[in-house]
Amino acid sequence: MTLACAATLAARGFDIDLEVGEGERVAVLGQNGSGKSTLLGVLAGTLRPDAGRASLDGRVLFDLGPGRRLWLPPHRRGIALLAQDPLLFPHLTVLDNVAFAPRVGGAPRADARARAERWLEEVEVLPLAGRRPHELSGGEAQRVALARALAAEPALLLLDEPMAAVDVAVAPMLRRVLRRVLAGRTTMIVTHDLLDALLLSDRLVVMEEGRVAESGPTEETLRHPRAGFTARLAGLNLIRGTRDGGGVVGRDGVRIDGTTGDAPALRDGDPAAAAFAPAEVSIYLSPPTGSPRNHLPVTITEVEPHGELVRVRGDDHHGHSIAADVTPVSVAELDLYPGRDVTFVVKAATVTIYPA
Amino acid sequence: MTLACAATLAARGFDIDLEVGEGERVAVLGQNGSGKSTLLGVLAGTLRPDAGRASLDGRVLFDLGPGRRLWLPPHRRGIALLAQDPLLFPHLTVLDNVAFAPRVGGAPRADARARAERWLEEVEVLPLAGRRPHELSGGEAQRVALARALAAEPALLLLDEPMAAVDVAVAPMLRRVLRRVLAGRTTMIVTHDLLDALLLSDRLVVMEEGRVAESGPTEETLRHPRAGFTARLAGLNLIRGTRDGGGVVGRDGVRIDGTTGDAPALRDGDPAAAAFAPAEVSIYLSPPTGSPRNHLPVTITEVEPHGELVRVRGDDHHGHSIAADVTPVSVAELDLYPGRDVTFVVKAATVTIYPA
Amino acid sequence: SGPAATRAAGGTTVTVFAAASLKATFTRLGRAFEASHPGTAVVFNFAGSQALAEQITQGAPADAFASANEASMATVAGAGLAAGRARPFATNTLTIAVPPDNPAAVATFADLARPGLKLVVCAPAVPCGAATLTLEEATGVTLAPVSEEQAVTDVLAKVRAGEADAGLVYATDVIAAGDSVRGIAFPESSRAVNRNVIVALSGGPQSGLGQEFVDLVRSAEGQQVLADAGFGTAT
Amino acid sequence: MPAAAGAAFVVVPLLALGLRVDWSRFGELLGSPSSLAALTLSLQTSAVATLACLVLGVPMALVLARRRFPGRQVVRSLALLPLVLPPVVGGIALLYTFGRRGLLGQTLDVLGVPVAFTSVAVVLAQTFVALPFLVVSLEGTLRSVGQRYEAVAATLGAPPSTVLCRVTLPLVLPGLLSGAVLSFARALGEFGATITFAGSLQGVTRTLPLEIYLRQVDDPDAAMALSLVLVAVAIGITVATARLGERAHR
């Protein structure tokens, strides 16, 4: 694998063991204070663990313990960290902030600036290039900081809540940018947003009280969350396949229509996946005729309470288990029980299709 | 009214004119750099406009212009500001940070601490009371800062993105706290989240390039957004009435079932409203029998493209205009046109019910 | 047990402003004065003569002033603050100071003009420098010092450190410096004699006692103390 | 490397000094009444002068760092002047001001407050030369700490005086302490202005540096030994204050 890290930091109750594969993009989820920023700090080298060992692409980042005191300084790690606080250099203009890493990397001044301009353009703040950081709004600063981290083109990119301060209108654009630039690049992104996790990561790491509570392929983990924290958020329905017209066709022939929303443009035949929340699924005893595009005949396998609602699981005979959250009244009225054949109906407008 | 403010600040292209009523809670929305933080700074007195006049509860906050130079210093305004950056006092413990305002207000030490503990309890970080700010995670710091602002019990409370750094699991709790403490208190809250706006505000102010692009009652504005920015986010369906069992009964008898989700508990008869996105609405030519609880017979009044989808508006004969976003294929298949009678179907699981 | 303590006890105090070079001798004379005037304390202010003169003209409460040169005394007299005429009470002549091992083997005044010899003298503006200049003119020996110091102490410090091969200072200074430097007397020194003068001050709070102190300095007892320290007798 | 060179540049001369001192006579020298009187006086006057520097200097630093007014640069450089002024000239300037015939001296004299040639004069001279140290180092710290926390405190209802006591001063405590130490050190080492303005009266105005100066004439060894006492006192105080400062801040 590319990145392996085991580290403990007693003062923060932090103790993790983690492996990330070549070009894998990892989303880190977890409650406030669960150790997400600590993990990133340890990897970037801004925080020194009590003991542990990490390596990236075969290079040892640190190896600390009884008798071992190896510590690669941050600048030799090839790891860029976009922290929660943008921390733009106050003495440099926005442009020079972004040009910092290219300059340090040895690019001539004009070259570095040109590259910085490209990155500023990407995050749509090029008009602010001449400003000083104290003249930026919170969200603008965060976007410049993102451009600065991206301009470093690191072997491993660490992003700590890159979208937190960004407005709703800008978020889709940034997500698109990140998706493009992170493709095939080993990345670790801390986020509180499931959609980000889904769109921007291959693997999910869920932290709880300084430990990795759950880790696995993003879709899989969001579909069948085990850790309490993930379960509270996720349980998504996901169908993988290839893009076809307005939807996704699964390898087994099942077809789900949806909208691409924020995700980058897809062409027919591109690998794609469709995601929809259980709450979006309606249950009919017989297929109704109406606007919803997706009718999935299933056999109910499970009926369980889920908060205010009831989660009904159905098997679509292609090997997909799909969840629907409905009100208890519906369950009673329709007389839903395991074994009954019903139709799950999902509006295309509520299905997100994204590149897989 | 309670708060009136007109101000210009040329350096930031800022020029607004605003009035807020007694006890009104205002949500401020807008793109990055649209002037939201500037507005809050001007009101709090940390930023001095070039010209303008503002008053709160009859007291003049500032009156600047040719020949007028009145400027009430921040500490005499009774306005607390929770900025985007938590800025906890680094030399004080978490507890003393929160006790700061009560102490300054003249409360004895023990008293102030007791009050601080209550507020820390409210935002669920009481166990961190003895820590120094540099020992907190990003989200923890933000919550402490919120407690500190609340402890000031100001005449006007300004909150700049109080939930941005807070994790998904904590957000509902904070929303509940805010809803309770903001009730009847003149407040201005900057947010990027529609749900926050809906739950925490009576009025919406949408800013664009330093100006108020749109302002009005929150629901109304979210339902019929005029400003481009709001329109891109909102267009929500909203039905007001009173709480009844699992739903809301409109004054005109219409009934919508839904879930209360994050919102505080409601009892039957409490004023309430139901909100659901147009994308959640399915269209059937005749009422189907299935799990969805809400069937609304409507006459189509409008069919218009809306991004990838088509927005279909229907009139429910009670005077409500309800929007549904469906795929173009559905419009063609079902042959939808203005004047046609159809049934709008909405799953209760996708309807948010909140106190009105 | 110092003068300050005595003053605090409510006795009379006589304040004497004296050149720093007189510290050792005047301190002894002060004790003698206190012995003969029970209930009276002598307080000294030792500093450079010119600084003292400046302080006195600015209204310092002094009863007597002993200057290491006549020029500074002229400042005080010119301001009309002297009670009577200033009287010489001791003289100083220059001597050659060399490090104890005398590395440059200096023996005579003429040796000081040897090229390559590191000589330090006082600047012409200060009394010992003025005397040096007088000697040069009188003997026709032209000195090329590497430094013209502001005070005798500065010259001594450099000789003591071995930094300079020789310096021109007062004989009293060489005696006070003990073993750390060696003095080489030379006959030409009598061509430039510096006079120390003393006067009681009219503006002082104890002007009368000041005069008595002046008298003590000029008495046989006082002259003996000064002679012990290497001062010449004033005539 | 250059850091070590810098440290060596300061330490080696002190070492050279230490090597020349006749340590066997050290106790006797220190114990002499005149040395003790000078040391006591030095510590007392320097402490009072440091206090005076705090009282006068903290407001000056606050005004220079926080207020914008025309001629601020000139005022700031005026505040720095005692640094450049040769201390002797500074002493003369003080004499012209607070001396019996000085600008203010006459008034003070009439009020029955004679200043020159008293311990008060020593304190004045020391304050005069030490004040810029406090002002400069505190102003720098105030600037780099910035005003954001002060703004937050104000929006929480704290009036300026409360902001000052509860936020600004605690935040700049390290700068304040190091400024105070610098001032104290400068006051402790002060010589030229004191001898000119306050004179050199044992027990009243003869501080340790003056005692050292006088001893140098008749007993250079004693002068060196006393210098080392001064050095030791200074080290002790700076180390103690630094400890205090570290403890105050995390």
Add this chain to the structure above:
Amino acid sequence: MPAAAGAAFVVVPLLALGLRVDWSRFGELLGSPSSLAALTLSLQTSAVATLACLVLGVPMALVLARRRFPGRQVVRSLALLPLVLPPVVGGIALLYTFGRRGLLGQTLDVLGVPVAFTSVAVVLAQTFVALPFLVVSLEGTLRSVGQRYEAVAATLGAPPSTVLCRVTLPLVLPGLLSGAVLSFARALGEFGATITFAGSLQGVTRTLPLEIYLRQVDDPDAAMALSLVLVAVAIGITVATARLGERAHR
């Protein structure tokens, strides 16, 4: 109010000084060859000394502010010592170090680098007394600026030397400038150590303060006038630097 009192405490004595100067003789005094030589020498040596302070002091401040090592407090207070040491004693210490018979002087002499009685000695004396000013004020600024930006720069691939040049130093520029100004001012006003260590020869080692001191003996008016020249030079330089500093930062 106390700020004004503080300012007055510094300004009034200067005013008193100004009032006593015979302005009609001012031009003549300034124009005299000895005055001009002293002024030129002072400016040159102070400039070189300031440079030396930067070269030695910046690394010292960095080490003190950024590294944690045992005995750091002691090293820091050693670095402060030239502040407390009466300058004359400092001069003697230098003499014992760089003098002909000093610890290092013998080596230097053998190498053919005579130090004593040359302008180099003046620079050494000035550097010795001015160094702590730079170290103290820069260390304070480094501490309050913190290390967060340095950490960011490192994660962007900048090696320590680059971080230093492109991030740390630009960030502390105000502190660096004010430290340099303090050092320059102190070097310009330096008297005791210079006279003791370097001697006083016109054009070679007699700086303006030495000239002032000498003049005071035979021509006090001239001394006062020259003091004011020193004051004017110092004001000019501090104001200019402050302007520069303000422009550099926003």
